[in-house]
Amino acid sequence: MSTTTRVTEPAARRPEHPIVKVTVPRRTLASELRAIKIVWRRELIRFASDRLRIVTSLVQPLLFLFVLGSGLQRLASAGTHGVSLKTFLFPGILCISVMFIAMFQAASIVWDREFGFLREMMVAPVRRSSIVIGKCLGGATVASFQGVIVLALAGVVHVPYDPVMILGVFALQLLLAFTITAFGVMIAIRIKQMQSFMAVMQMIITPMFFLAGALFPPSGLPGWLTVLNRIDPLTYAVDPMRRLVFAHLTISPAARQALDPGVTWWGWRVPSGLEVALVAILGLAMLGVAIWEFSSTE
Amino acid sequence: MISRNGERQAAAAPAIQAAEEPAIQAAEEPAIAVHGLTKDFDEVKAVRGVDFEVAPGEVFGFLGPNGAGKTTTINMLCTLAKPSGGSATVAGHDVVRERDDVRRNIGLVFQDPTLDSYLTAAQNLNLHAELYGVRSDLVKPRMQQVMEMVGLWERRDTKVMTYSGGMRRRLEIARGLMHSPRVLFLDEPTIGLDPQTRRSIWSYIRELKEQEEITIFMTTHYMDEAEWCDRIAIMDHGQIVALDTPEALKAEVGTDRVVIHTDDDEATIAALQERFGIEAGIVEGAVTFGVPAGEQFVPRLFEELGIPIRAVHVSRPTLDDVFMSYTGTSIRDAEEDHAKHRNRVMMQMMTRR
Numbered sequence: 001m002s003t004t005t006r007v008t009e010p011a012a013r014r015p016e017h018p019i020v021k022v023t024v025p026r027r028t029l030a031s032e033l034r035a036i037k038i039v040w041r042r043e044l045i046r047f048a049s050d051r052l053r054i055v056t057s058l059v060q061p062l063l064f065l066f067v068l069g070s071g072l073q074r075l076a077s078a079g080t081h082g083v084s085l086k087t088f089l090f091p092g093i094l095c096i097s098v099m100f101i102a103m104f105q106a107a108s109i110v111w112d113r114e115f116g117f118l119r120e121m122m123v124a125p126v127r128r129s130s131i132v133i134g135k136c137l138g139g140a141t142v143a144s145f146q147g148v149i150v151l152a153l154a155g156v157v158h159v160p161y162d163p164v165m166i167l168g169v170f171a172l173q174l175l176l177a178f179t180i181t182a183f184g185v186m187i188a189i190r191i192k193q194m195q196s197f198m199a200v201m202q203m204i205i206t207p208m209f210f211l212a213g214a215l216f217p218p219s220g221l222p223g224w225l226t227v228l229n230r231i232d233p234l235t236y237a238v239d240p241m242r243r244l245v246f247a248h249l250t251i252s253p254a255a256r257q258a259l260d261p262g263v264t265w266w267g268w269r270v271p272s273g274l275e276v277a278l279v280a281i282l283g284l285a286m287l288g289v290a291i292w293e294f295s296s297t298e
Numbered sequence: 299m300i301s302r303n304g305e306r307q308a309a310a311a312p313a314i315q316a317a318e319e320p321a322i323q324a325a326e327e328p329a330i331a332v333h334g335l336t337k338d339f340d341e342v343k344a345v346r347g348v349d350f351e352v353a354p355g356e357v358f359g360f361l362g363p364n365g366a367g368k369t370t371t372i373n374m375l376c377t378l379a380k381p382s383g384g385s386a387t388v389a390g391h392d393v394v395r396e397r398d399d400v401r402r403n404i405g406l407v408f409q410d411p412t413l414d415s416y417l418t419a420a421q422n423l424n425l426h427a428e429l430y431g432v433r434s435d436l437v438k439p440r441m442q443q444v445m446e447m448v449g450l451w452e453r454r455d456t457k458v459m460t461y462s463g464g465m466r467r468r469l470e471i472a473r474g475l476m477h478s479p480r481v482l483f484l485d486e487p488t489i490g491l492d493p494q495t496r497r498s499i500w501s502y503i504r505e506l507k508e509q510e511e512i513t514i515f516m517t518t519h520y521m522d523e524a525e526w527c528d529r530i531a532i533m534d535h536g537q538i539v540a541l542d543t544p545e546a547l548k549a550e551v552g553t554d555r556v557v558i559h560t561d562d563d564e565a566t567i568a569a570l571q572e573r574f575g576i577e578a579g580i581v582e583g584a585v586t587f588g589v590p591a592g593e594q595f596v597p598r599l600f601e602e603l604g605i606p607i608r609a610v611h612v613s614r615p616t617l618d619d620v621f622m623s624y625t626g627t628s629i630r631d632a633e634e635d636h637a638k639h640r641n642r643v644m645m646q647m648m649t650r651r
Contacts, residue, residue, distance in 0.1 A: 019509055020440040022432045022478045024402040031431040038428035046416050116412040123378060124429040125401035 027125060035126040039134025040141065043105065047142045054146065057104065061097040061150050064215070065089055065157070081255035086157040088259050091242040092214030094169055095176060095234070097150040098143040099209060102177040103201050105139030106184020110197045128295040132185060136287055139181030140174055147173035158249075165248045169241065175276065176237040179283030180205075186290040189297065212238045219261035230265065233282050236275035239263045243272055327390050329354045329481050329513035330375065334384035337370050344370040346536040347384065352515060352529075354480075357507060359527030360517040361621070367536040368517040369409065372485050375515070376406055389480045402430070405479035407470045409486045415459035419450060419469050422458060423476055430477040444472040447502055464495035471502060475510075482506070484516035488523060500526055521617040530617070532624055539624040544617060551615040551623050554592030557584045558599070559609040566605050573602050581622070588619065 025031065047053070069086035076085045112118040121131050151169055154161055184201060191197045211225075212234035221229060229235055239262060246260040262269045330352040337345040345367045352358045360368050373379040375388055377397045386393045389403035413422050420441065427437045445451040448468035458466065467487065474482055484503075488496040500523065506512055516527070524530050524544060531541040540547060560566045566585050570576045578587035589595045592612040600607060 020436060020443050021510070022427075022436045022440050022476075024430045024432065024477045026402070027398060027431075034431060035429050038425050042414070042417070042421075042425060045421065046414075049416060112414075115415070116408070116410050117414045119378075119408060120412040120414075120426070121429065123376060123401060123406055124426075125398050125431075126429055 024125060027127070032127055032130045035124070035130040036134040036137070039121070039131055040138040043108070043135070043138025043142055046108075047145075053104075054149075057101050057146055058097075058149060060100060061093045064096060065093045065150075065153070068215070069157075079258060081252055081258055083249075083251050083255045083259060084158060087159060087249070089215065090154070090157045090159055091245040092212075092238055094147060094150055094173060094245075095212070095214055095238050095241055096209060098147040098173045098177040099180055099205065099234075101146045102139055102143040102180035103184050103205055105142055106135075106181050106188050107194070107197055107201070108139070109135060109185055109188040110191065110194050113192060114194060129291040132287065132291045132294050135185055136178060136181045136290075139184070140178035143177035143181065144170060144173040147177070159245060160248055162248045165244060168244045172237065172241050172244065172276070175279055175283065176234075179233075179237070179279055179286070182283050182286040182290060186286045186293065189290060189293045208232050208234045211235070213263075214238050217259055217261050218263050230263065233279065235263055236270075236278045239270070240272040240275050326354065328352060328387075329356065330358075330386070330388050330515060332375070332384070332386045335371065335374060335381050335386055336383040337367075337374060337379065338382045344536055345374070348533075348536075348538055350531055350538060350541055352513060354513050355507070355511060356528045357503065357514045357526065358516070359524045359530035360515065360533060361519065361521070361524050361530055361617070362517075362533035363519060366533045368533055369485055371533070372483055372515070372517060376404060376483055377401055402477075403480045405474035405477065405482040407467075407474045407482070407484045407487055409489060411466055411470070413458045413466060413470060413473075415461075416457065418455050418457050419445070419461070420454040422469065423454075423473050426473050426476045432477055440476060440478070444475045445469075447475075447505065448472045449498075464491050467491060467495070467499065468502075471499065475506070478510065479512065481513045481515060484514065486517055486519070488518065488520065496520075496523070521621065524617050532621055534625045540620065547620045548615045548617065551588070551619050553588035553590050553615065553619075555586065555588055555613045555615060555619050556592050556595065556599075557581075557586050557611040557613075558607050559584055560605050560607055562605060566603070569603055569605055573604075574599075588615075588623070 065086060069084070069089050073085045080088060109118065112121075122128075148170065151166065151173075159165075187200060187204075188197055191200060211228045211232040213229055214234075218226075218229050218235065218239065242260055243262065246256060251259075263275070264270065328351040330350075332348055332350050335345060335348045336343070348367075348371060360371065362368050370379065374381045375386055375393060377393050377400050380394060388400045391399035391403070393400050414425070417425070423441050423445070424437060427441070432440065441454075442451060445454055448471055450465065450469055450472065453461075453465070458469065461469065471484070471487065474484075487503075488499050491499070503514060503516075504526070507514065518524060527544065529541065529543050530547065531538045532547075533539070542550070558566065563580060563585050567578045567580075570578045570585075570587060576587050576589065578585050580586070596610060596612060599610070
């Protein structure tokens with residue numbers, strides 16, 4: 001309707017506005033960092049504007065915590081030595097809450113491809129690695145932000161709000177979220193369709209989540225389950241999380257022994273530091289694979 | 299910044315004078331230079347040896363039916379696809395060896411949308427500026443400039459998902475210009491748009507040519523739009539079949555186009571061949587042929603054809619005639635051909651399974 005005015009308007013204004021001419025500098029470390037930052041920020045902007053997702057992604061951890069925790073309380077009470085099942089489940093739920101969102105975050109690379117935006121990033125004069133790193137950091141940030149919301153429920157399940165514990169939990173959530181996002185991005189670069197990506201992720205993440213011992217203590221399991229539990233990388237994120245939370249609980253030694261036995265390798269209790277290092281190395285390795293894959297696609 | 303511009307103008311002035319001397323003009327570096335470029339996809343030869351040069355400041359049109367190899371060629375020039383053979387330089391940089399330098403100097407507007415519709419228009423442009431490393435203090439003024447040009451400045455804080463198809467395309471053009479590229483690639487910039495928006499997009503392109511030192515390389519399959527280009531190349535089956543200014547190409551055809559409607563097209567074609575020695579064909583459902591001085595030919599046609607003519611139409615050559623004279627079909631029929639071929643390949647694949 002107003003096409004003609006639209007067209008003539010800038011022409012009339014032209015003499016007053018000199019052309020703003022910009023130049024694109026050669027690639028430097030600073031320009032790569034700037035690219036990483038904007039890719040990271042885009043994830044945050046998109047997350048902030050999607051309030052529905054913030055709410056829906058809370059449903060699953062809350063179901064596990066309150067429905068499963070309350071429902072099985074009576075059956076479990078014999079084994080928990082007076083500790084509420086909800087309290088026991090809490091560290092595992094802190095892990096779950098970031099896991100599923102991190103997976104969802106990685107899916108954004110599939111969406112970006114489907115809606116064409118990936119192309120805009122692929123033709124920019126930046127390293128492909130900057131895009132992948134920005135994506136992983138963005139996914140990790142968004143997921144751990146969601147984790148903080150679940151962490152806020154600590155009081156409800158009789159876990160004290162200890163500042164050291166909160167910082168520790170946040171750091172662990174960030175690490176776990178980063179590793180899962182890196183894993184998801186690695187898969188997402190290969191798989192071009194949303195449905196198949198979601199199916200593959202469910203197929204991999206769900207067993208990993210069940211085997212990791214987020215819902216049960218990792219000792220006294222049948223042999224086959226012990227083996228699978230120790231192979232599952234998520235075990236090494238859940239265990240330090242549980243140790244950290246349990247260190248701030250006042251419970252009987254018997255309860256501690258039953259509920260937080262720790263992960264052992266042939267009878268040797270694996271220290272938290274090693275567990276965290278394992279998760280971090282795995283995350284970085286998958287990031288490396290993702291970068292390599294992304295750089296070698298045309 | 300203003301003083302910088304001043305310097306540039308001062309430097310440009312003697313260059314323009316020098317350009318009048320042919321020896322120096324020849325030394326001017328082409329914006330795009332392509333030599334023997336090929337691209338194979340498995341067994342399909344999408345581009346089979348393409349050569350051309352585009353001068354700085356030119357609006358260069360790449361024409362051809364869908365599937366002729368236009369997009370593949372543009373992808374190779376934009377560093378999105380690796381050539382199977384031959385070489386190409388864009389803005390003085392080799393598209394394979396100096397990929398980053400090419401990318402810093404080109405702007406791209408794709409056939410398919412590449413905007414983030416969850417972000418606002420301004421956020422999309424800002425993201426682009428950050429990715430390209432545009433100086434922070436210049437991002438805002440440059441954004442205002444390009445968005446005003448396409449008439450979207452007032453809508454900058456609206457999410458792109460609320461934009462219409464035409465607005466999105468205009469925003470993509472604005473984004474492609476954010477970093478002041480030396481060469482702007484437009485892949486079918488007006489496809490699927492209403493005539494009004496098509497016209498306004500062309501007015502931006504012409505405005506750009508006047509305002510900024512920019513070379514525009516575009517593909518289109520609208521023949522009427524190709525008229526606006528300084529030069530056009532016609533591509534068919536992976537090869538360039540003609541390359542010149544639109545006027546020169548039309549003049550080369552030399553014949554007027556005559557379209558006649560009769561009750562028996564087959565007999566008419568036979569009669570034209572027999573009585574006048576004219577090769578006629580059926581284009582878009584009517585008997586069509588080319589003759590020099592078409593208007594003078596019509597009275598003879600009525601007298602000597604011997605078949606009742608219901609209607610007759612004579613027209614001066616258009617680019618579509620140029621296309622027809624080089625490829626033997628109209629661009630629309632050629633497209634159907636390509637589609638049929640694709641279908642046939644599909645059918646073969648299905649039966650083989």
